[in-house]
Amino acid sequence: MQNIGTQIRRGLTSIFSSRASRKQAGRAQDPAGTMETYRNPTEVQMSQLVLLCHTNHRGELSVGQLLKWIDITACLSAERHAGCSCVTASVDDIYFEHTIRTGQVVNIKAKVNRAFNSSMEVGIQVTSEDLCTETQWSVCKALATFVAQRDSSKVKLKQILPLTEEEKVEYSVAAERRRMRLVYTETIRDLLTKSIIQDDLESRDCSRMVPAEKTRVESVELVLPPHANHQGNTFGGQIMAWMENVATIAASRLCPAHPTLKTIEMFQFRGPSKVGDRLVLKAIVNNAFKNSMEVGVCVEAYRPEMESSPRHLNSAFMTFVVLDGDDQPITLPWIQPQGKEGERRYREASARKKMRLDRKYIVSCKQTEVPLSVPWDPSNQVYLSYNNVSSLKMLMARDAWVLTSEINKIKLYTLEDDKFLSFHMEMTVHTDTTQAFLLLSDLGRRPEWDKHYQRVELVQQVDEDDAIYHVISPVLGGAESKPQDFVILASRRKPCDGGHSPGLGPRESGSWESAQVAPVDVSPAGHWREPYVIALRSVTLPTYPEMPEYTRGENLCSGFCLWREGDQQTKVSYYNQATTSFLNYVTTNVAGLSSEFITTCKACEQFLLDNKSELALSLQNL
Structure with missing residues (x-):
C-alpha cells in the first residue's frame, strides 16, 4: 500500500510539474509580455466622473443615469463588432451591489460575448473607484442583447472567435443564457x-x-x-x-x-x-x-x-x-x-x-458556495438545466488542461485547481455525431458499456432535453462496503451552429490537438465550434431520499461533448469534476495504476459502433 501511495504521489507531481513547465514556457516565448496586454477587439471602456447633476436626493448616482451610460457603452461594443448600427433588444437582470457617490468615478467595460445570426450578447461590467482613497469595488454586471441593422434590415453577423479562458467560458454559456431568455x-x-402561491391576505393587519x-x-x-x-x-x-x-x-x-x-x-x-x-x-x-x-x-x-x-x-x-x-x-x-x-x-x-x-x-453564485445536490422541482427546472449545461461548458473551456497520457489513440487530460481534480478523456469514433449524441444521452443504455452504471431507472422525463435518473453504482473498492446511488439530472443540447462549420474537414497536423493543452476547438476556417452537449449533475428529490442499503453519491459536474469531425466521424470527449468519494479511483487511473478509464472508453466506442445503424430512421426525421 505504501508503494502504491508513493506512485500516485509521483504521478500527480508529474502532472502538476508539467503544468508549471507549460506556464514557464509560455512566458519564455512571450518576452515582450504581449499575452498580458491582450485586449478583446470588441471591448469598449467608458469612465465618468459623478457630478451633482448625476445624483439623486441621497447624493448617490442615479440608477437612470447609470443605465444610460451602460447602454451607450454596450451599444458601441456591439457596433464595433457588427460594423453597422445596432439597437437594444433586451437587458438581463441587474443586481446592484454598491452605490456610487458624488466625486467618485464610474468605470464601464463592455465586450461582445457571442454573435448569433443578427443578434449578439454583450457583457457589461461596472466598477467604481474613489480617487482620494484609491479603493475600487464592483457595482453590477449586466448582459444585453443587441440586434444589428442596416437600412432597417437585419444584418447577418460574423462569428466571434474566443481566445482567452474568460472569452471561451462566456461564449460557451451564451447560448444557454439565450435559451433561458426565450x-x-x-x-x-x-x-x-x-x-x-401561498398568501395570507386575510390574516394581515x-x-x-x-x-x-x-x-x-x-x-x-x-x-x-x-x-x-x-x-x-x-x-x-x-x-x-x-x-x-x-x-x-x-x-x-x-x-x-x-x-x-x-x-x-x-x-x-x-x-x-x-x-x-x-x-x-x-x-x-x-x-x-x-x-x-x-x-x-x-x-x-x-x-x-x-x-x-x-x-x-x-x-x-x-x-x-x-x-x-x-x-x-x-x-x-x-x-x-x-x-x-x-x-x-x-x-x-x-x-x-x-x-x-x-x-x-x-x-x-459560485459552484463551491452551493450543495452539490440542489433540490429539484418544476419551478426551478429551467435554472438547474442552465446550471447543468453551463457548468460543463465552463469546465470544457478551461485553459489549464494538461495531456497526461495517450494510449490506443485515447487521450487523458487532467485539470487541477484548489478544490477539485478533473479529468477529460478524448477519442475519435467512426460514427455519425447526431447518432452518438442520441445514444449517449440515453442514460438507460449506459449499463451496456459502463460497468459503473449497474442499474438505471428513468425517474422523470422533464422535457425533450432534460430527464432525471436514479443510478445504482457498484462498490469501487477500498473502505466502501455498500454500493452508491445517484439522482442525476441529464441535460442535452444540440449546437446552435449545427455542430460544424462550412467546409469543415479533418484537422491537419500542427493544429491545437498536437499541443499539450486541450479543449479549444476551432475549425480550419477560424470558427469556434460548439459541441453537442450531454451534461450530468446530482439533484435532490423528496421521492428518492437516501436509502440505508446505498451510500448516496454526488455528481458535481460531468458529461460528454461531441464534435463532428467529418462524414461519419465524431470526436467524443468525456469530462468529470471528481468529488471526494470518487477521487481515489481517479488518481489511481491518472497515475497509471489502473487501466479502467481506457477500458471504459473502448467499451463506449464499441457500443457506438455496434449501434451505428440502429437509429437511422430516427435521424432521418430530425
Whole structure:
C-alpha cells in the first residue's frame, strides 16, 4: 500500500510539474509580455466622473443615469463588432451591489460575448473607484442583447472567435443564457399553473395595508431630438432612465420614504420609437414583501396624428427597498391587490420572487458556495438545466488542461485547481455525431458499456432535453462496503451552429490537438465550434431520499461533448469534476495504476459502433 501511495504521489507531481513547465514556457516565448496586454477587439471602456447633476436626493448616482451610460457603452461594443448600427433588444437582470457617490468615478467595460445570426450578447461590467482613497469595488454586471441593422434590415453577423479562458467560458454559456431568455415567459406561466402561491391576505393587519391603486403612476414624455441616438431612434438608455424614474415614484407611494433600487428584472424592447413619439410610462407596486417591493413598469408609444392605439415598447420589473439611517432595510407595509388584474400581478410577483431566488441560488453564485445536490422541482427546472449545461461548458473551456497520457489513440487530460481534480478523456469514433449524441444521452443504455452504471431507472422525463435518473453504482473498492446511488439530472443540447462549420474537414497536423493543452476547438476556417452537449449533475428529490442499503453519491459536474469531425466521424470527449468519494479511483487511473478509464472508453466506442445503424430512421426525421 505504501508503494502504491508513493506512485500516485509521483504521478500527480508529474502532472502538476508539467503544468508549471507549460506556464514557464509560455512566458519564455512571450518576452515582450504581449499575452498580458491582450485586449478583446470588441471591448469598449467608458469612465465618468459623478457630478451633482448625476445624483439623486441621497447624493448617490442615479440608477437612470447609470443605465444610460451602460447602454451607450454596450451599444458601441456591439457596433464595433457588427460594423453597422445596432439597437437594444433586451437587458438581463441587474443586481446592484454598491452605490456610487458624488466625486467618485464610474468605470464601464463592455465586450461582445457571442454573435448569433443578427443578434449578439454583450457583457457589461461596472466598477467604481474613489480617487482620494484609491479603493475600487464592483457595482453590477449586466448582459444585453443587441440586434444589428442596416437600412432597417437585419444584418447577418460574423462569428466571434474566443481566445482567452474568460472569452471561451462566456461564449460557451451564451447560448444557454439565450435559451433561458426565450423560455422566460413560459417559465412564469408554468410556475403559476403548477405551483400554489401561498398568501395570507386575510390574516394581515388591514391598518398596515396600502391599496395597490394608491401607488399607480402614469407619466408622459415627448421624444425630442436630444433623446434620440445616432440612428434617429429614441435612445434605449433614455427610455430605461424614464422607467426607473416612474418606478421610483410608485415605490415611494407605498410608504412616505425614498426607496433604493436593488434589482432590475429584464428590460425587453418590443420595438423602436422616434422623435415626435409620445411615450406613456405606467408603474404600480405589484406586491410588497417584508423588506422589499416589486414595481412593474411598462412603456407605450403613440402619435395622435398617425395611430389609433398605442404601441407596447418595453416592460420591466424592479425591486426596491427602503433603508434606515444605518442603511438597513425597514419593514414595509403590505399591499392590497384590487380587482382580478391586481390579483394576477400580485401572484406573478410572488412567482418572480421565487424565480429570482432560484437564479441567485442556482445560477448566479459560485459552484463551491452551493450543495452539490440542489433540490429539484418544476419551478426551478429551467435554472438547474442552465446550471447543468453551463457548468460543463465552463469546465470544457478551461485553459489549464494538461495531456497526461495517450494510449490506443485515447487521450487523458487532467485539470487541477484548489478544490477539485478533473479529468477529460478524448477519442475519435467512426460514427455519425447526431447518432452518438442520441445514444449517449440515453442514460438507460449506459449499463451496456459502463460497468459503473449497474442499474438505471428513468425517474422523470422533464422535457425533450432534460430527464432525471436514479443510478445504482457498484462498490469501487477500498473502505466502501455498500454500493452508491445517484439522482442525476441529464441535460442535452444540440449546437446552435449545427455542430460544424462550412467546409469543415479533418484537422491537419500542427493544429491545437498536437499541443499539450486541450479543449479549444476551432475549425480550419477560424470558427469556434460548439459541441453537442450531454451534461450530468446530482439533484435532490423528496421521492428518492437516501436509502440505508446505498451510500448516496454526488455528481458535481460531468458529461460528454461531441464534435463532428467529418462524414461519419465524431470526436467524443468525456469530462468529470471528481468529488471526494470518487477521487481515489481517479488518481489511481491518472497515475497509471489502473487501466479502467481506457477500458471504459473502448467499451463506449464499441457500443457506438455496434449501434451505428440502429437509429437511422430516427435521424432521418430530425
